[in-house]
Amino acid sequence: MTLFFSSSALAAQNQERAEQELQQLKQVISQLQKRLAENRSQQSDTEKAIQAIDVKLSAVSKELRDTQSKITQNKNQLNKLQKQKTEKNILKEQQRKQLSSQLRSAYIAGQEEYIKLLLNQEDPAKISRMLQYYRYLNEARIRDIEALQKTLQELQQVEQQINSKTLELTELETKQKQQVEQQLSLKSQQTDALKQLKQEYQNQNTRLAQLRKDEQELQSIISSLQQTLEEFAPKQSLKGLAKHKNKLNWPVKGSVEHRFGSNKFENKVKWNGIVINASSGQSVQSIYNGQVVFADWLRGFGLMVIIDHGQGYLSLYGQNESLLKSTGDWVEAGEPVATVGRSGGSSEPGLYFEIRYKGKPQNPLSWIK
Structure with a gap:
């Protein structure tokens, strides 16, 4: 009986600790979202329109997916x-x-x-x-x-x-x-808005400044998340990706359009991840088990999911059409977390995919098999 009550007490403590960690994470996300909202107020009308369309499309696409699932059932x-x-x-x-x-x-x-x-x-x-x-x-x-x-x-x-x-x-x-x-x-509205955005980006200096700003915003988010995650990292059961190099499955099936480190714009901005060509609506799957620590729209990257795998490892999935998970959700390897799209201003459907270790971008092709 002593062993039983000790185990029950330990389970209760772990549950309470997990809830505290989740609340702490959500507070950080809330602060990030406020900062993102302030940054979005400086967006052009076209960028605001793209965000609004992406968010609406995400909701409709998710509802459609649910409806199709119910029809099958x-x-x-x-x-x-x-x-x-x-x-x-x-x-x-x-x-x-x-x-x-x-x-x-x-x-x-x-x-x-x-x-x-x-x-x-x-x-x-x-x-x-x-x-x-x-x-x-x-x-x-x-x-x-x-x-x-x-x-x-x-x-x-x-x-x-x-x-x-x-x-x-x-x-x-x-x-x-x-x-x-x-x-x-x-x-159709998304296509029209992207055409308008392309015209606005004809000035190369404007485009370069925007790309750098997008990268800085993403880096700022990752740094904030990393700092928060490190605070309760010892309590986590996640073991990271170190032992799974060249063993992880692809997040989506398709050909690589842009490679890690290749030129993104005018030899002044490089790709920190890869872009995988895929059809709209395809399932985007988590490369390994972990916890969703970010699920929101981000300028330049569209609807983004960030998963913490522990020990400083994060995986990022951008340009999605819809998000299937929320902050705090736990996911298994191969579990759908989003669907392929072209949100955030991308001209073609596909998945933007990154792996980061302690905030630094890694070549995803060195990790997936």
Whole structure:
């Protein structure tokens, strides 16, 4: 009992500590978001429009994903119900035939044999056996009738469930159609806004200054997160990525468009990560288990997810169409955390992916297999 209560107390302490760490992390995120909001107030109208469209598109895309998942579940449930209905109908016919055969035999025999037994005054022992036999037959018919009634009731329930699921599926498909139309409209608005932004960036000095500002903002966020994470790092169970070099799976399937360290703009800004070409809506998966420490829109990087893997290792996933996780969520390796998009001003859909160790960018291609 002492061991049990000690274990319970330890579990409670760990739970309380984890909640305190999460609250501390959320306070830092809240401060970061306030700072980001101040920075966003200095954005151009086009940049503000892109952010608004990206955020709306994220919400619609996530809702569409949920709707599609529910449609798939409903179709699977309908298939199971239809199978049950077929099985119940087969059972019903079998029970009807069996009962019909019994009733037909009883009708043909009628009460003649029973009356004959009494009138002929046959052997009392034989009469007793025959009466018992008729009683058994009658009980069997009653059981068969009850079984048929139960089957008919179950069949009625299944048919009601089928009608309900069919109606629900119709409503979901209507909702899906509306969401697809809304998504297409937002993507069209996104394209128009990107064209406008491209015109505004024709001045190379303006573009260079903007890129450097975006990088500084991201670095500032990572530094703040890193400092906070280091405060409770000893309490974490996360072991980092050091033992998994060249062993991690790709966050998304696709070809590499931009490589780590290659020229990003005028040989004055380099890529701190890689850009992987992928189709809009593809699942972006966590490369390893960890905790989401940032999930928000960031200028120049769009909808961004940052995952802490412990021991100073972070993985970053940007340009997403929608975010599937929130700050504080724990994720496993291979778990979807976002969907591919072109948020943040990217002209083509794809994933911007980084790995950082103690705030410094690492070549992701040296880590993934």
